[in-house]
Amino acid sequence: MKITTILFLIGLIVFPVIGLAQTLNTQVPPPFINVISPQTTAVSLTLLPIKCGVNTFVVNNDCGIGAFKGAYVQCYDGYETTLGDAISCKSSEVWQQYAKEVCVNRCSTGKGPSVTLEPLPPLPLPPTPMLKPISVCYISDNLMQEYDRLILELQEAESDKIRVEEITKKIIALKQEFKKQQEECLSVPQPITTTVLPQSAPLAPPIVIEKKPVAVSVNRCSEVAQWENKISHYKKLSGLSEADLKKDGFLREEIEKILQDLPSGLEKVKAQCRNQSGTIAAPSIGAPSIATTDIVFITEIVKPVVVESGQEIGAYYKAKLEKAISTTGEEKQIEELKALRDEIDGLIGRLIKSRKELEVSELNTLVKEVKVSAGEIKADNVTVKTTEKKMLVNVGDRPVSIEPTASQVLIRDKGLEVKTYEVTIKENVLSVGGIEVKMSASEVAEKLNLAPKSVELKEENAKALYDMKIDERRNLLGFIPFNISKTVVADAENGNVIEERLPWYNFLTTK
Incomplete structure (x- = not known):
């Protein structure tokens, strides 16, 4: 009790003293003055992340062997362009590298309350560094085609000795024209090739038949990547099932043989690249080969195991023709020419197999006509069994694709599927039953x-006709609305209506 009383008395003394001390240290505002604390507004500055480089990248126009004719590119600043041209054919990886160079300094805009970031101007694209090309002369397309025609006639006339002799004389007579073109080619100024990045990707125009010898620039080092792409592509094909290979027209054994042969060709091209220099003079056409000289080694075309384009086959064909024509002895020359044509046929077959889509114009200088029927594509004597290919050609001013299926042929035309049974393309002209x-x-x-709703293309009475089925709204018995199926037969030459076919019960309906 005493302890409690003592503690109570101490508290009465101590706490008032502490309170007085706190009161003395407190700053009391003067009377009649309102104190308003300053208001602080928090400003949140949010910047979007800035991205530079390629935003969208899409390759297009498959040109075979895992390569493409062009690419669409969109950068993060909204700039967009297409890369490629009519003769380009590069892997997706190469186009992607070009796209990165196009968009290297193109950035998205980070936005804030008072901050605007402008994208940096694009840097000029430097040309791809390449060795100076070498110049090689090729005979004209029309001379190659004339030889080709005679060789095919010779193969067909095996049992007719008189006909064989006539064709042989014509082949020998062509040597004079060949020598003339040799002289012309040597007098043509050699072209200067400037390597720049492609800027646009138009559809390839029809291949023009050259009537004069041409001197072309060749860079063996650029061919190395093409051969590497081929190996990569066929390795992927080797992983497909038997059924998928069959759709493309390949056999497993054929893929294995291609993969065995490609590496040796690649090594030859690499050796040519190592030996290439900018001071090599153009050799004359038909000059004898001397294997010990770098000049001949570089200019001599390496036998393609598989090809990316019809142009590649054409270049090889011309080079081999020149060599065969220079062979001494008529019989030996004829045999070499026939063997060469068989080799070219094999390359044409592999070209068709390797491409999902192929412009018929690429084969203009190699074959007379291309036929597409159920389950196969036939280019002169070359037949490819397939249901997974599209042959591209123009009908009028409209591009169409022609695709063999198991039972018929489909022509895809601006959203329409036109059914037919066989079509022929000759000199870039589509025909059915021999009618254009x-x-x-x-x-x-x-x-x-x-x-x-559906369209069928056919030949009837020496006319190419479209049977077009459409729905027509009519009234049954004059008051019940319903649709009937009507067939409009139109002329594929001028688009005029030939006739209209209605169902048998049409007499019960009115419009």
Whole structure:
């Protein structure tokens, strides 16, 4: 009790003293003055992440062997362009590298309350460093085609000795024209090739048949990547199932043989690249080969195991023709020419197999005609069994693709699927039953203001015709609305209506 009383008295003394001390240290505002604390506004500055380089990248126009004719590129600043040209054919990796160079300093804009970041201007693209090309002379396309025609006739006339002698004389007579073109080519100034990055990717125009010898620039070092792409592509094919290989027209054994042969060809091209220099003079056509000289080694074309384009086959064909024509002895020369044609046929077959899509114009200088029928594509004497290929050609001014299926042929034309059984393309002209198709189905449908459900292309009475099935709204018995199926037969030459076919019960309906 005493302890409690003592503690109580101490508290009465100590706490008032502490309170007085706190009161003396407190700053009391003067009377009648309102104290307003300053207001602080928090400003949040949010910047979006800035991204530079390629935003969208899409390769297009497959040109075989895992390569493409061009690419679409969009950078992060919104700039977009297409890369490629009519003769380019590069791997996706190469196009991607070009795309990175295009977009290297193109950035998205980070946005804040008062901050605007402008993208840096693009740097000029430096040309791809390459060795100076060498110049090689090739005979004209029309001379190559004339030899080709005679060789094919010679193969067909094996049992007719008189005919064989006539054709042989014509082949020998062509040597004079060949010598003339040799002299012309040597007098043509050698072209200067400037390597720049491609800027656009138009569709390849039809291949023009050259009537004069041409001197072309060749860079063996650029061919190294092409051969490497081929190896990569066929390694991927080797991993496909038997069924998938069959769709492309390949056999397993064929893929294995290609993969065995490609590395040796690659090594030859690499050796040519190592030996290439910018001071090598162009050799004359038909000059004898001297294997010990670097000049001949570099200019001599390496036998392609598989090819990327019809142009590649054409270049090889011309080079081998020149060599065969220079052979002494008529019989030996004829045999070499026939063997060469068989070799070219093999390359054409592999080209068709290696491409998902192939412009028929690429084969202009190599074959007379291309036939597409159920389950196969035939280019002169070359037949490829396939249901997974598209042959591209123009009908009028409309591009169409022609695709063999197991039971028929499909022509894809601006959203329409046109069914037929066999078509022929000769000199870039599509025909059915030997009759030229001058207007595409889509063009005819637009002219007649029709929306066909189905279309069939056929030849009838020496005319190429489209059977277009459409729905027509009519009234049954005059008051019950319903659709009937009507067939409009139109001329594929001018788009005019030949006839209209209605169902048998049409007499019960009115419009």
